[in-house]
């Protein structure tokens with residue numbers, strides 16, 4: 001009997017969490033020789049998600065929920081789930097049922113065939129707006145060009161099954177600025193991509209917007225490649241080279257043809273161009289500096305405040321080990 005833990009990060013998902021369990025459970029019950037349990041991570045929801053999770057966990061014995069002390073973001077919420085999970089493998093799914101539960105059986109099959117990381121690959125990017133697709137293309141192109149040690153998987157998100165090996169590896173990476181998509185790739189092991197179509201949200205609204213996507217892309221770049229810094233060096237070299245050529249050119253023009261050099265337009269162009277490049281270079285250095293700033297503080301990735309109706313305080317730095325989780329639970333009997 002294999003044990004698989006389904007991890008579900010939830011942020012303001014009151015409309016869907018109750019629907020999630022029966023829908024997924026109906027599918028996984030069909031899978032032979034496998035026991036499933038669930039870890040819902042309440043990522044500081046401001047609606048009644050937590051109350052709903054309390055009810056679900058009381059009703060079904062294979063459901064656990066963790067409640068974070070505030071909203072830490074999906075990446076960190078997933079890590080809380082991964083740290084807690086005790087299965088031989090985990091499956092990460094969105095709470096809004098956009099990841100089709102019908103694919104779980106296929107994932108498990110590939111896992112049994114020896115794959116460590118069975119990831120869902122989106123095949124429906126065509127339905128997205130032109131702008132979103134172009135941004136995605138640009139991001140993947142940059143990452144492909146600049147991250148040398150491995151290749152970022154295209155159109156592959158967080159919907160995946162991970163073997164214990166991958167989980168243990170992910171647990172080693174305690175960085176604060178988490179770009180999970182890159183971390184999954186970094187870990188390596190045997191990967192299998194299976195196609196799936198993202199379903200429309202069962203209910204509720206998405207929390208993503210262009211600004212959030214841009215931030216995620218920046219995080220991805222700054223945590224997985226330092227190529228932009230190198231690029232700035234090249235840019236600096238080429239601008240200086242160009243400036244030298246231009247200087248020689250104007251000098252010769254004046255010397256040979258007595259050409260009166262148009263001062264204002266040329267100066268304006270050069271000043272603006274140089275100013276722009278310098279700001280860009282500073283901005284890029286700033287992005288990396290910000291990363292260093294966040295990482296050096298070594299703050300925990302998340303704080304857990306409640307587990308299955310019990311007050312519990314632990315952080316990513318002192319996750320109780322599986323064995324003393326149960327003990328921990330018995331010791332703390334103050335009901336929330």
Ligand code: UDP
Nearest residue numbers: 009010011043073074077094095206207208
């Ligand atoms: N989520 C989260 N913390 C956040 C934002 C989102 O745990 O700060 C969860 C959310 O509840 C959902 C998943 O991440 O289960 C994906 O979020 P959403 O559906 O809003 O994004 P989309 O599917 O539109 O990319």
Ligand code: MG
Nearest residue numbers: 094096098206
């Ligand atoms: Mg969604």
